[in-house]
Amino acid sequence: MKIAFTTSGNTLDAPMDGRFGRAAGFVIYDTDNDTFEAVDNRQSVNTAQGAGIQATEAIVRHGANCLVTGHCGPNAFRALSAAGVRIYTTSAATVAEALEAFSAGALATMKSADVEGHWS
Amino acid sequence: MSEPTIQELVIISGKGGTGKTSITASFAVLAGFPVLADCDVDAADLHLILAPSIRERYDFFCGNEAVIRPAECIRCGKCRELCRFDAVMxxxxxxxxxxxxxxxxxxxxxxxxxxxxxxxxxxxxxxxWMISATRCGPMVHARLGVAAENSGKLVSTVRREARRLAEENGLSLVIVDGPPGIGCPVIASLTGTSLALIVTEPTVSGEHDLERVLKLARHFDVPAWVCVNKWDLNPDMTERIESLAVRSGARIAGRIRYDRAVTLAQIQQKAVVETDAPSAGDIRQVWESLGLQEKIKEKS
Amino acid sequence: MIIAVASGKGGTGKTTVSVNLARTIGSGVQLLDCDVEEPNAHLFLPGREKGSDIVTIPIPLVDESLCDACGECGRFCRYHAIVSFGSSPLVFPELCHGCGGCALVCPRGAIREQGKRIGVVETREADGITLVQGRIDIGVAMAPPLVRAVKETLNKDTTAILDAPPGTSCPVIATLRGSDFVVLVTEPTPFGLHDLRLAVDMVRELAIPFGVVVNRMGVGDDRVHRFCREQEIPVLLELPDDRRIAEAYSRGELVVDALPEYASHFATLLWNIREFRSAGGK
Known part of the structure; x- marks a missing residue:
């Protein structure tokens, strides 16, 4: 299973980024062999509209089945749901902490968008 | 996690020319080193008061445009037939x-x-778009090319960079000078901000446009404050506008008098509160009503 | 003749110029309020409502029984308005520009288009003046198609005045395209001058003859006039900074009605527009 974390860095120690569509990037962690890769999200950050949709495309392309982030707008929520990505929210400070909470089953899944979308 | 601890105040107006930028410049002085974002990318004026020195400058690319190679065009007319925007001549x-x-x-x-x-x-x-230093704090501003499209995206870029500057420099307030209207660039300026100050004037147009911009703020769930500029031009209308604002769930931030010294300050490249203009005190009161100073202190 | 009234900066008096010019031309004139985000001309020319049409843009409608989830539509769309994740595509209507590309590229013909409302075009009649205004729905970001819908009502046989939105971006361009003369309204202040320069660049890019109206003469300095002289831009009219004008405006009254001594100002403006237009403008 692959889990995407929204982050402003590219390591497990990097701080979490609360946003999804406009997160600086993702760390995608593979639980099957405990490896990870960093994915740049600059393309979505720089898009006028539809950042959440583009970000969804990016993590799906890298095989993610789960997303761990802070917030998620309505368009991204629809796109992620359609792509079969489960969404978990956290307020953890770093990717490593968020991963630990995820592995412990301590994170809640998101049932609907929790922030207004568009250009936020 | 980088929870949004940064306060982001956006100043918008619906109708143009109500004094938004003069008020923003004064707030920049009063706030004590905020990050400034001029999101009126169509007609950015804040720099005329704050005299920024440009530190970084970036080209802004947006989307693509179709260009026909004339030598290869067979004039079949397919492009013209399919274009929905009447762009093929x-x-x-x-x-x-x-x-x-x-x-x-x-x-x-x-x-x-x-x-x-x-x-x-x-x-x-x-x-x-540019990152500059001003006497009041770092500033992100932009210039949209002549007849260029998609100012919404440029606005997003300016806001994103202003937030980044705030995060990196440990500054807790971003002041956004928004564009007029209620369309794409305004939506881009408004969404996700902590609060919006709507500057209006006591005229039939001011009243009409306020109604629409208040609906927009509600639509995007941003707490709105209203301030009537040049209120004494039509006191009855000011009353009407304020009660309209309250009925729509907005709060009243105060009134600013009609004051020709505002233009004088502009000519001297000063914020109104940097002069002894009679309206400077009014602007100070509006700033205090917003209660941002306390919020910033709490955070830091 | 189509006269567009524009300004780089908002609140310089575009609507004042438009409505008073319309009244000065009188019966038969068309006034098109293209400031679809904040249409204001009707506040000064109440009149009688004659009709209202809903304006839509075409957005995709996917027939899931025909779609084989190939994803071609999503790969084509520049606006991320349609996207497919190995299933029938999702449509995001507020991102769609209505280009029709997805329907054209769909290999199975599974995409039709349906209208999505973006606003209305309203027609009013006020003392022989036909006022047409667009009004965009709250939260809709796509003004240019609505501006084009307002302009479709143009009657080429009469004089038309287009009240443009402020600024120099997409909806303004959509308004100015195809007009015969542009009146740029400014005020003699640093902001006014700065935004006038941008507006002048824009109108020159569009290659339309133009001139300037300086409103609130007396509030600032003479830099706008110096600029116009240097650039050989005709100043078509100067309106003084008269508090009575501001007060009449605040009540929704026309200047030429409330303060008849200004009637000749607008007559001069009209004469100057015709003059400079036939001279090819600058």
Whole structure:
């Protein structure tokens, strides 16, 4: 299973980024062999509209089945749901902490968008 | 996690020319080193008061535009037929077709369906944005190229950079000078901010436009404050506007008097509160009503 | 003749110039309020409502029984308005520009288009003046198609005045395209001058003859006039900074009605527009 974390860095120690569509990037962690890769999200950050949709495309392309982030707008929520990505929210400070909470089953899944979308 | 601890105040107006930028410049002085974001990218004026010295400058590319290679155009008319934006001009008397860059929305339909693949689709340079230093704090501002499209995206860029500057420099307030209207660039300025100050004037247009901009703030769930500028021009209308604002769930931030010294301050490149203009005290009171100073202190 | 009234900066008096010019021309004139985000001309020319049409843009409608989830539509769309994740595509209507590309590229013909409302075009009649205004729905970001819908009502046989939105971006361009003369309204202040320069660049890019109206003469300095002289731009009219004008405006009254001594100002403006237009403008 692959889990995407929204982050402003590219390591497990990097701080979490609360946003999804406009997160600086993702760390995608593979639980099957405990490896990870960093994915740049600059393309979505720089898009006028539809950042959440583009970000969804990016993590799906890298095989993610789960997303761990802070917030998620309505368009991204629809796109992620359609792509079969489960969404978990956290307020953890770093990717490593968020991963630990995820592995412990301590994170809640998101049932609907929790922030207004568009250009936020 | 980087929870949004940064306060982001956006100043908008619905109707243009109500004094938004003069008030923003004064707030910049009063706030004590905020990050400033001039999101009126169409007609950015804040720099005329704050006299920024530009530190970084970036080209702004947005979308693509179709360009027909004239030598290869067979004048079949397919592009013109398919373009929904009326952007393809037929060449007269055997001249090749051409795309009007001003009308092209960069959808790529003509590029895809040109039977001889004679249409290029380069990225379009539509402006630039800058990071500057001012006497009041760092400032992000931009210039949209003449007749360029998609100011909404440029606004997003300016806001994103302003937030980044705030995060990196440990500053807790971003003040956004928003554009007039209620359309794409305004939505881009408004969404996700902590609060909006709507500057209006006591005129029939001011009243009408306030109603629409308040609906927009509600639509995007941003707490709104209203301030009537030049209130004494029509006191009855000021009353009406304020009760309209309260009925719509907004709060009243205060009134600012009609004051010709505002233009004088502008000519001297000063914020109104940097002069002894009679309205300077009014602006200070509006700033205090917003209670941002306390919020910033709490955070830091 | 189509006269567009524009300005780089908002609140310089575009609507004041438009409505008073319309009244000065009188019966038969068309006034098109293209400031679809904040249409204001009707506040000064109440009149009688004659009709209202809903304006839509075409957005995709996917027939799931025909769609084989190939994803071609999503790969084509520049606006991320349609996207497919190995299933029938999702449509995001507020991102769609209505280019029709997805329907054209769909190999199975599974995409039709349906209208999505973006606003209305309203027609009013006020003392022989036909006022047409667009009004965009709250939260809709796509003004240019609505501006184009307002302009479709143009009657080429009469004089038309287009009241443009402020600024120099997409909806303004959509308004100015195809007009015969542009009146740029400014005020003699640093902001006014700065935004006038941008507006002048824009109108020159569009290659339309133009001139300037300086409103609130007396509030600032003479830099706007110096600029116009240097650039050989005709100043078509100067309106003084008269508090009575501001007060009449605040009540929704026309200047030429409330303060008849200004009637000749607007008559001069009209004469100057015709003059400079036939001279090819600058």
């Amino acid at each position: 037929a060449g007269c008397e055997g001249e090749p077709y051409a795309v009007d860059p001003v009308a092209c929305e960069g959808c790529g339909v003509c590029v895809r369906f040109c039977p001889v693949h004679a249409i290029d689709f380069p990225q379009s340079l539509s402006g630039e």
